[in-house]
Amino acid sequence: MATDNEGQPTAHARASAPETGGTAIEIRNLVKTFADGTIVAVDDVDLAIGGNEFVVLVGPSGCGKTTTLRCICGLEVPDSGSVTINGEDVTYHEPKDRNLAFVFQDIALFPHMTVRENIRFGLDMATKLSGEEKETRVRESAEMLGIGEMLDRRPAELSGGQQQRVSIGRAMVTEPAAFLLDEPFSALDANLRDRMRTEVKRLQRELERAMIFVTHDQEEAMTLGDTIVVMNDGDIMQQGTPYEIYNEPANRFVADFIGSPSTNFFSCVASPEGGRIAVESDLFRTVLDDSWPDELPEGETVELGVRPEHFVLGGDDPLFEASIDVIEPHGPNDAIYLSAGGTEMTAIETQSRVDVTDSPLPVGFDEDHVWLFDGRGRRVR
Structure with a gap:
């Protein structure tokens, strides 16, 4: 639901x-x-x-x-x-x-038919178009898919991507x-x-x-x-x-x-502080600049979620320190795998900004970009 x-x-x-x-x-x-x-x-x-x-x-x-x-x-x-x-x-x-036109996971082409015959198959089965009209549709679809020069080949002579184009073309021609x-x-x-x-x-x-x-x-x-x-x-x-x-x-x-690497989650206890949301975990305590939500009971156990790119590493106002376990290059960015107090987490940083020699590393996060989820997984912040 x-x-x-x-x-x-x-x-x-x-x-x-x-x-x-x-x-x-x-x-x-x-x-x-x-x-x-x-x-x-x-x-x-x-x-x-x-x-x-x-x-x-x-x-x-x-x-x-x-x-x-x-x-x-x-x-x-x-x-x-x-x-x-x-x-x-x-x-x-x-x-x-x-x-409706259905394109399946398995590329279901007839191996004994040419590309032209495979694409035209649906038209032959479901329409009363003339041969000339069918040929026009087949050629237009094949040209659009970049396989116009392959109409007389058989599926075994095509690459996987070309076979999938034929499958899509067979769906297209039926409009x-x-x-x-x-x-x-x-x-x-x-x-x-x-x-x-x-x-x-x-x-x-x-x-x-x-x-x-x-x-x-x-x-x-x-x-x-x-x-x-x-x-x-x-x-x-x-x-x-x-x-x-x-x-x-x-x-x-x-x-x-959604997201890769995945969102990091920290189990916390939430309580109101000056009308705002104070959250405390085994690693840190912070007060979020939001009004206390009415639907959240005081002292509720929540999970704080923060995406890897919203960690702040080596900042002046850290929440805790973490050891660097692994650094994985991801093109222009690095995935930094961290651990602290038995909790593992992943941060994203610009390439080569963090080195393993920086361990242990001060860690915080951008509090404008964190979420809170209650015990049922509902987002409350």
């Missing part, structure tokens, strides 16, 4: 379609279970997707993202709820009657209401994956069609989506723009799942 920034159900957390393009796909109160109802894969999910919006469903394995996608395209029938495409209820329609992509780049190497992300994003802009993209890779999600939908245990944890998801996580799960 969708939640607000306190972890409670709310309509505000549901994705809404942008004004441009109208609503292409809308799902309401979607529930899907397996094993006679003992496994809840999707739990009362609401989602509306604009006609030219790029939406990414992201979350760990088993969170319900692929099941949601399969319910949208008709490969799974929901237990309850509805799926609407361009205003028409298609909840119980066959996949072929939904005007669907929306594209559904289920981890289509997972089998590609890192460099090719990066290139394909850029190409798919460009393609979606040119086609001006809705795309729903499923991935477990949060970096891939953040680089692709107009709207990011973070899922866990069949529920929508949060949805918003990549910047909203990264900078304003609604709950602990989102703060932990």
